[in-house]
Amino acid sequence: MVEHERSTTPSPVKALVEMPISTPIDGVELTLLRSSGAGISGDDWLVEPLGSGILRLAVIDGAFSLDAERRPPVGHDAAVFAAGVVRTALRSEESAEEALERANSALFDPAVSPSRLRPSAAVAVIDLERREEGLFGVAVSAADCFVYAAGIAEVGGWEELVGGDHLNPEARARWTALRAAHLASCPACATSHCSTLLELEAVELDDPSNRSCPAIGRDERLSLRSKEFRAVQALVLSTDGIEPADIPDAPRAAARRLAATPMADVTVLRVTTS
Numbered sequence: 001m002v003e004h005e006r007s008t009t010p011s012p013v014k015a016l017v018e019m020p021i022s023t024p025i026d027g028v029e030l031t032l033l034r035s036s037g038a039g040i041s042g043d044d045w046l047v048e049p050l051g052s053g054i055l056r057l058a059v060i061d062g063a064f065s066l067d068a069e070r071r072p073p074v075g076h077d078a079a080v081f082a083a084g085v086v087r088t089a090l091r092s093e094e095s096a097e098e099a100l101e102r103a104n105s106a107l108f109d110p111a112v113s114p115s116r117l118r119p120s121a122a123v124a125v126i127d128l129e130r131r132e133e134g135l136f137g138v139a140v141s142a143a144d145c146f147v148y149a150a151g152i153a154e155v156g157g158w159e160e161l162v163g164g165d166h167l168n169p170e171a172r173a174r175w176t177a178l179r180a181a182h183l184a185s186c187p188a189c190a191t192s193h194c195s196t197l198l199e200l201e202a203v204e205l206d207d208p209s210n211r212s213c214p215a216i217g218r219d220e221r222l223s224l225r226s227k228e229f230r231a232v233q234a235l236v237l238s239t240d241g242i243e244p245a246d247i248p249d250a251p252r253a254a255a256r257r258l259a260a261t262p263m264a265d266v267t268v269l270r271v272t273t274s
């Protein structure tokens, strides 16, 4: 009987950190949930009091370049660089849409091709204001970061304010079918994604006309999702990978995400009123 060799190196696993964050708005409690440790993170977040009593919150998900040879302008990893540009742009008094347009102009470089190699970042932002009737504001997102709200007067339960897929539905359906067909017949993909699959993905996902809501920096034209909200009791901003059904229990949702994918980047901001 041959005994299989076992690695003595512990697998790198991220831990979930839960941290309360003070806010200048009375009765508003803010909690950050983040994966931490084991390697660099392309995620970032922002809590920024703006003028006229508005509090801006954001979660940012920088995209890792598939091309390790390509270095962004300031020597960071491309994901960290893109997330930093978006974060810096949002620290201004202009509207979230204007700030994100500025970040897109700063990041977008048509000379970098294919487009998936451009430093880019998904983002969800809310500009929050406390009034007597509750929390008011506007939510904005790009690519697959999202915002959920609870207690909206007309709705009651949790509702997605902004978020969703960066691809349009036709492109998503086509890519899902192509990917499934490849995975079903490719032995190499049983262990890790093969170069053929990455090539298929490059062709499918690099066409700007397939995207309904591109990440910041990906395309010349930005198409943001935006929605005003009024009198909500709770909000959750999240990077991708959290199941919508888990949103009401954000810490559990983040923990489940990490349990399923131990190296995942998870960043969630939870806002509640007391």
Ligand SMILES: [Zn+2]
Binding pocket: 182, 183, 186, 187, 188, 189, 193, 194, 195, 196, 197
């Ligand atoms: Zn394959």
